[in-house]
Amino acid sequence: MxxxxxxxxxxxxxxxxxxxxxxxxxxxxxxxxxxxxxxxxxxxxxxxxxxxxxxxxxxxxxxFPFVDAGETFDILVVDDQPLHTSLTDFYASMPGAPIKVLSIKNSLESLIRIGEAPPHLLITDVVMPHVDGFQFLATLSKHSWSETMRIIVTTRLSKQEMDDLGGLPSVIECYKKPVVLPQLLKAISKYVETWKMCRSRS
CATH class of the missing domain: 1.10.1660.10 (Multidrug-efflux Transporter Regulator; Chain: A; Domain 2)
Incomplete structure (x- = not known):
C-alpha cells in the first residue's frame, strides 16, 4: 500500500x-x-x-470518517474477550467498514452504556456473574429503544436448559458456544445490510 x-x-x-x-x-x-x-x-x-x-x-x-456523525453500525459485546477480539480482527481487515465493536464484560456496566448510547446490535451471553441473563434481557425489553436494537445470544446452555430458565423471545437469535465465527458474521451482515437500507431511505 x-x-x-x-x-x-x-x-x-x-x-x-x-x-x-x-x-x-x-x-x-x-x-x-x-x-x-x-x-x-x-x-x-x-x-x-x-x-x-x-x-x-x-x-x-x-x-472512522463518519464516527462523529453517528454513521457507524455499533456492536456491543457483553461476553468474553476472545469473541470481541475475533470480531475486531475480522472487521479490521475490511478498510472503511462502517462497523464499530465495543466490549464490556460487566453486564451492569453494559446496562448503563446501553442507556446512554444504545448499540444497533447487542451480542451477549445469558450466563453472567452477579446477573441473571434472562432478567437482563427482560430489563432491556422494557425500554423504547429496544425496538431498534437487535440482540444475539451466545451460550453453552442447551435449548431445553434455556426453556427451563424462562426461554428467549423468538426475535432473539441464539448461537451455541463455542461460536462458529462465519455463522455469526453472516447474521451480523444481515443486520448491517438492513441498517444500510433504512439509512438510504431516510
Whole structure:
C-alpha cells in the first residue's frame, strides 16, 4: 500500500499496544496492518516495534470518517474477550467498514452504556456473574429503544436448559458456544445490510 507519509525515524511514535488502543482493535490486528504495509513502523535495536503516530492518525481518519456523525453500525459485546477480539480482527481487515465493536464484560456496566448510547446490535451471553441473563434481557425489553436494537445470544446452555430458565423471545437469535465465527458474521451482515437500507431511505 503506497503512502505519501514522510517517515522520519525521529518522528513521534507509539508502541503496538498504544496503537491498538487508539484504533480500538487488538494488538494482533495492528501487527497484521504493519505486515500489510497499512501502518508504518520500524524496530528498535532491541527488536521492539515502534509505529509512527502520523500513520495511526491517517488510519483513524480513513477508517472512522463518519464516527462523529453517528454513521457507524455499533456492536456491543457483553461476553468474553476472545469473541470481541475475533470480531475486531475480522472487521479490521475490511478498510472503511462502517462497523464499530465495543466490549464490556460487566453486564451492569453494559446496562448503563446501553442507556446512554444504545448499540444497533447487542451480542451477549445469558450466563453472567452477579446477573441473571434472562432478567437482563427482560430489563432491556422494557425500554423504547429496544425496538431498534437487535440482540444475539451466545451460550453453552442447551435449548431445553434455556426453556427451563424462562426461554428467549423468538426475535432473539441464539448461537451455541463455542461460536462458529462465519455463522455469526453472516447474521451480523444481515443486520448491517438492513441498517444500510433504512439509512438510504431516510
Amino acid at each position: 503506497k503512502s505519501d507519509l514522510k517517515l522520519d525515524p525521529d518522528a513521534e511514535t507509539m508502541s503496538t499496544r498504544d496503537a491498538a488502543e487508539v484504533l480500538k482493535v487488538s494488538i494482533r490486528a495492528v501487527q497484521m496492518w504493519v505486515a500489510q504495509g497499512r501502518l508504518h513502523a520500524w524496530k528498535t535495536p532491541g527488536g521492539h516495534r515502534r509505529i509512527f503516530k502520523s500513520s495511526v492518525d491517517a488510519m483513524c481518519a480513513a477508517r
